[in-house]
Amino acid sequence: MSASPTARARRRGAFTLLEVVLAVALVVLLSGVVYLIYDHALGVRATLHRQATTALAQRRILEMMTADLTSALPFSTLQMGLEGQTDSLQFARTMLPSRAVFAAEPFGGGLGAPGGSGEGQDRPVVEPQADVELVGYRLRLEEDEEGQMQVVGLERTTQRTVLATTAEEGQEIQAVLLSEAVKFLRVQYWDGQAWVESWSGRSLPAAVRIDLGLEPLGEEESPEEYPHETMWRVIALPTGGTPQPAARPAGTGAEAGR
Numbered sequence: 001m002s003a004s005p006t007a008r009a010r011r012r013g014a015f016t017l018l019e020v021v022l023a024v025a026l027v028v029l030l031s032g033v034v035y036l037i038y039d040h041a042l043g044v045r046a047t048l049h050r051q052a053t054t055a056l057a058q059r060r061i062l063e064m065m066t067a068d069l070t071s072a073l074p075f076s077t078l079q080m081g082l083e084g085q086t087d088s089l090q091f092a093r094t095m096l097p098s099r100a101v102f103a104a105e106p107f108g109g110g111l112g113a114p115g116g117s118g119e120g121q122d123r124p125v126v127e128p129q130a131d132v133e134l135v136g137y138r139l140r141l142e143e144d145e146e147g148q149m150q151v152v153g154l155e156r157t158t159q160r161t162v163l164a165t166t167a168e169e170g171q172e173i174q175a176v177l178l179s180e181a182v183k184f185l186r187v188q189y190w191d192g193q194a195w196v197e198s199w200s201g202r203s204l205p206a207a208v209r210i211d212l213g214l215e216p217l218g219e220e221e222s223p224e225e226y227p228h229e230t231m232w233r234v235i236a237l238p239t240g241g242t243p244q245p246a247a248r249p250a251g252t253g254a255e256a257g258r
Helices: 005-013 018-071 253-257
Strands: 083-085 089-092 131-144 151-160 174-179 184-190 207-213 230-236
Touching: 005 131, 018 089, 018 174, 018 207, 083 184, 131 184, 131 207, 184 230
Parallel strands: none
Antiparallel strands: 083 089, 089 131, 131 151, 151 174, 184 207, 207 230
């Protein structure tokens, strides 16, 4: 007895085991492809974010160095010009004291000054701060587990001072690690005719070129052979390029008017 048309239609409408396996395999394959694309997109996004963050850090460092160098003091102020090598530099610059040293109220109004109300006599006395600062930039080096010196990053050293060109007793030199990503620093100095690798004298250079890199310099490589890409900037010094005469000895001010 032959099967009814309804039974044959039901058998044709059902999935076979092979069809189910092929469908599951296709779903797994498509899911794997989608995951690979998603993972690749995440990797690209992370790489771009890391590159953008590093580039922003380099740019901020160059902006900071530009602000410091454009406010560098000439030699005659502290008998100190700019002392620089190819991987470090130090100089004196002018700066504003912190806000704590400025009066919060007009003079004569509650600060305990003569003629004032005297209401500010109980306020803590803020020590005066110098408006001159010794600034330096250099690569920070530390020993690894094998005793080898490794570049940790670029650091900035500062010390507020009045007349000294070296660390005063009781005056702490602050060192701040600006970025662990920067592993290479090259500084060049324009003497008016060519770029030189070091600077020391009674004048500031007319300009300074700063190169920042993300890979450390090889042991057998010179700075000009650095094979990796760098972010660089040429900074013109307003007080640079002209030799500064030595400061006059004390007590000779009367001769200046002759």
